Amino acid sequence: MIAIAIDDEQLMLYALLKAVRASDDIEDVVGFTSCDEALDWLEINAPDVAFLDINMRGINGIGLAEKITALHPGCKIVFCTGYEEYAVSAFKIHASGYLLKPISAEDVQKEIDVIKGRKIERGILKAKCFGHFDVSCGGEKLTFKRTKSKEMLAYLIDRNGADVSSREIAAVLWEDGTKEHNRNYFHQLLFDVRQTLEKAGAEDVLKKNGYLYSVDTSKISCDYYSYLKTGQPEFQGEYMTQYSWADETCGLLWSKNNK
Secondary structure (H helix, E strand, O other), rough: EEEEEEOOOOOHHHHHHHHHHHHOOOEEEEEEHHHHHHHHHHHHOOEEEEEOOOOOOOOOOOHHHHHHHHHHOOOOEEEEOOOHHHHHHHOOOOOOOEEOOOOOOOHHHHHHHHOOOOOOOOOOOOEEEEEOOOEEEEEOOOOOOOOHHHHHHHHHOOOOOEEEHHHHHHHHHHOOOHHHHHHHHHHHHHHHHHHHHHHHOOOOHHHEEOOEEEEEHHHHEEEEHHHHOOOOOEEEEEEEOOOOHHHHHHHHHHHHHHH
């Protein structure tokens, strides 16, 4: 793969180039601190992937990505930034990836694996709901950029495959969930959940139907689901203890346990 990396901060560009070059999939990578110089190079060269800083002087990364896509529709775009608030804009232009600085060689390789269509076979998603909520895949705990992203996935798992609207999710995550800034933040969190699941090879867990979201319970191994079906493992009275909204489900499980 031929790559291009653009960041108007020289030290940041150096670190990005080092991370990209570490991938065995990259044959060559060209770096620029100037968007104009990069566009001149792109007039006669066609990269497979572009790693772009977003918050640059002059034309920003979003605008640059649109120009690159116009010149080379097949070029994949991966944004590299220290600012999470750009995730919604990146999602709208169908970016292939979104990395938060500092960026490691491992981060870059995961994005390249996704671009090349490699499925990371790590087994079924495993959710632990009894006690403190956690989720893992292939024995590796999933990590999210924001704690609210993890909470969003927890709520969808709690709903046991039922469709949930974005408005309902926002209302659960924030008391003033209908406010505009929270609706925008919702899409940032959703972007994070999607990326985290995708990197774990579990992207099929999350389902979307218009403005409705759910999880595919057949792709999740979960103590909560198992208990509902078989009564095992034994319920000890604690359920997703870090989330107050989980108290309702905890009460229902107590009722089932004491019948």
